[in-house]
Amino acid sequence: MLITVDPTSAAPLFDQIATAVRLAVVRGEVSAGERLPSARELADSLDLNVHTVLHAYRTLREEGLLEVRRGRGATISASAGRDYQDLRTALDTLVAESDRLGLTRQALVGLLTHEETR
């Protein structure tokens, strides 16, 4: 699983890490039980602070995507092994439609955070 980060992006670093992991799961690039690099390792290779990586891991655990324990590290949850094909299709459809209308990504995200669209 490749995890990268863009320091110039407006998105928080811990969120970029979390999203990279979510993406890998949705794409099926990782499977349940797979182990992530330790926080100290990943922090070193991304040139970030350990706390930032741990913040990302904590976020993913609260979402149920990771199992995180001291001594052991972080592993992909069993519940994360489902089929995400429909989600990917829905995402692609939405992005295509949004682009067709000329909406910015920011605008689209704004709409999404207000769930009740009707």
Add this chain to the structure above:
Amino acid sequence: MLITVDPTSAAPLFDQIATAVRLAVVRGEVSAGERLPSARELADSLDLNVHTVLHAYRTLREEGLLEVRRGRGATISASAGRDYQDLRTALDTLVAESDRLGLTRQALVGLLTHEETR
């Protein structure tokens, strides 16, 4: 057009205002040429600073959704009058699928900001 704001939300206030306007457009509740309240008016009724409202208006202008000029105020752009039915459908589909998988809204937004999902 009803514009409300939640001061306790993590989302920036200016973004909440912008999204409220985007939602109204997507829902077809406002039509091209329609005039928004002046920044000072809206700031008063929402109990916010004028600058915060102007920030929202500026954002929407950069997205092409508003025409903003001094003396005149802010009006919905002509280009904003299109049909958003497909977008609403795509949004609903995505949210339903996301909920089915138990993803948090934050996780979904994270995925969306990385456009290339394939």
Add this chain to the structure above:
DNA sequence: GAGTTGTTCTAGTTCAACTAGAGCAATATG
């Protein structure tokens, strides 16, 4: 026992968001 890894604590820095107030520029209106 030794090493690894996450957890918790304190502490300081940076930056976007927000607030506040003033004056200015463009537009509308009588």
Add this chain to the structure above:
DNA sequence: CATATTGCTCTAGTTGAACTAGAACAACTC
């Protein structure tokens, strides 16, 4: 033309999340 409205610009201060840094500690592996 005079006045009011409205957005624009500038300065300035506050707040909180994100990030960094370092240390000690607890759970787990080997």
